[in-house]
Amino acid sequence: MTSYNDAFSDIPGTTVFDATQSRLGYHLNMFCMSLMKADNRAAFKADEAGYLARYPMSAEQRQAVLDRDYNRMIALGGNIYFLAKIGATDGFSFQNLAAKMTGVPEDRYRAMMIAGGRPAKGNRSRSDPTR
């Protein structure tokens, strides 16, 4: 019998923000929360590395933020609603971030959405890609 948590791992291209991810990403996500204040956004923009040093994050997490590598940030415990505050600080929408994470230019991603989005068929299951 598959456990509650393990059941999600069959879904391709998806990270569920469970206890493991939440513990891993606590400081990364709390850094993101700080960007809800205009003064903090300005301080971060003025000196990104210096600002990140205030938070006890791992070196990998800091580098992923500096690189704006959202998939890496998620792998390291970031949650998209928290990470979106980095995007907002940079002036980018959720759609722009989604395009980045899927590795296509934003206009192509936008065109895919207008055409009806990414189909569920073929994207449901790692163990059965035909589903």
Added chain:
Amino acid sequence: MARITAGLTSSHVPAVGAALDLGKTADPYWAPLFAGFEFSKRWILSNRPDVVVLVYNDHASAFSLELIPTFAIGCAETFMPADEGWGPRPVPVVEGHPELAWHIAQSAILDEFDMTIVNRMDVDHGLTVPLSLMFGQPTRWPCKVIPLAVNVVQYPPPTGNRCYNLGKAIRKAVESFDADLSVQVWGTGGMSHQLQGPRAGLINRAFDAAFLDRLVADPEGLAKLPHVEYVREAGSEGIELVMWLVMRGALARDAREVYRFYHVPASNTAVGHLILENSR
């Protein structure tokens, strides 16, 4: 006595709020979506609620990882629009109904739903976008709003069944409140969307259509759907749909569907909208 007169569901996509705030509602990209709410804006003029219990999720605005309540009910006099990283939305302050909110909290807790009582909370697009879709851009919201924030960010969120039963407890609470109030319950979020990772952009029209059908006709069956199926079929953020079951539980079993609208896309998301009326 207070009574629940109607319920509705609506997506709460932040880009929809931005389109409204920036005057882009007539743009070809957005026009079909806002056209889908024209009926609803007329409907609510003749079905004006005194209070809306607005079920939504906070998107790391009021609640960070420091504190993660599963069900949080806003009991304050007012709630300010949150700064989500680009400044607060230019929308009116949300006025609460503390007396009814505290009554619902007490009634639900004694009914064994362990609500978190919140006296200070900023409200993000999850709450303000549905208000904008239904009421447009007034200088003051035309009704009181009781925010009911459901955790769907940190796993595990509550089960669909728990949400459905909470809706029933809310109905019981409202119907025991000694004031002549018309109360609506709104369930927000959804429908299919995934905002993260290589699978971002997932849209599942067939799942969404079946979800709408079952929400109306088979809510007990739908309430049994496990979380993994929401994520698999409707995308990682499609899990927000559990909140629609709170609305459904608060409405009568024979509530009547008066309007349905579905549109793809709003940014990354399939927008679903349903209005149900109680017959009694």
